[in-house]
Amino acid sequence: MARPKPAAKAPKARKTQLTHTVDDFESAFWPDERPVDNAVVMTMGALHEGHAALIRAARKAVGAEGRVAVTVFVNPLQFGANEDLDRYPRTLAADVRLAEESGADVVFAPLVEEVYPNGDPQVRLTAGPMGERFEGATRPGHFDGVLTVVAKLLHITDPDYAFFGEKDAQQLAIIQRMVADLDFDVEIVGVPTIREADGLALSSRNRYLSEAEREQALALSRALFAGRDAAAQGPAAVREAAAKVLDAADGLDLDYLALIDPHDFVEAADDFQGEAVLAAAAKVGSTRLIDNVRIIVR
Structure with missing residues (x-):
């Protein structure tokens, strides 16, 4: 043997x-x-x-x-x-x-x-x-x-x-x-960004969030995903879909929501097509968070 x-x-x-x-x-x-x-x-x-x-x-x-x-x-x-x-x-x-x-x-x-x-x-x-x-x-x-x-x-x-x-x-x-x-x-x-299972982008500042604030922070990623889902309908639809989620969110002090041309990092024109960055920044309690998704706008 x-x-x-x-x-x-x-x-x-x-x-x-x-x-x-x-x-x-x-x-x-x-x-x-x-x-x-x-x-x-x-x-x-x-x-x-x-x-x-x-x-x-x-x-x-x-x-x-x-x-x-x-x-x-x-x-x-x-x-x-x-x-x-x-x-x-x-x-x-x-x-x-x-x-x-x-x-x-x-x-x-x-x-x-x-x-x-x-x-x-x-x-x-x-x-x-x-x-x-x-x-x-x-x-x-x-x-x-x-x-x-x-x-x-x-x-x-x-x-x-x-x-x-x-x-x-x-x-x-x-x-x-x-x-x-x-x-x-x-x-x-x-x-690429690493996210929690619920969509929250990993950040060293997440540890500052209370349980309630963490739940409120999820509106950022939900808004970006909604904008991404509307990308085939053009820039206006992207902005509208993301803004709708943020407008309904509680506990967010929004700094900006922007659809960005990544070449010079400027606001994308209304007739923009191609790869773009949909970005948002907001305060949740005393903690400032940023997030973005990369999308193809048609």
Whole structure:
């Protein structure tokens, strides 16, 4: 009788290194020679399944032999005077565990003094007109802060790919435009939004919602889905279907609902056809939420 074959061994788990300085990050990320492919996922921490999807996409892109870095940095430049910088959740130990489970090699979690060693930077990138609409109108200077830190982190991590979530659609569009306009040698990759079973888009800010507020927040995704379902009938029908849901919703303080041409991130014309972003932002209680869906308007 043939001897049974031993069970196949499970692949060895990837050990993620936590670093806090640029020197330590570089030593951990490129221990020998630069790999053929490497990628970065930039976050502000409080990682959830949406971030895990980004890390897994990065791992898939670079392969088992490539390198994946996750940055965890709550960037003060992108918070306004009345926003939640101090309130923003810091969960580094849990973040490292999730990064490791999702396939990251290195987590870079610097202090503010490491990223901005000379204090608040006197020279900053500006998002220009693309950064003054929608989110930028409500949060002046926000995207300037985003671009400044993204540019710095791209220089530090020097990736072939950088992965960002499509939930922050305007941020993704502006970063893609920065890379194109300023000749950064990196490919920016958008990853589709991850949602709860009931449609709520995953966000680090969801933890601020009470049970009742979370139920109220579902009106955002319901409105966007209603607009998506009307896409074959043109822009006016998309806007009307989404607005009807929001008008009937309780507990939402709507900031904007917009059908957006993604090329320059401007409001789509009444005769627009093609791929568009239907986006909304609202406060639920004291928590500001954003969401969007990508649709094809006929």
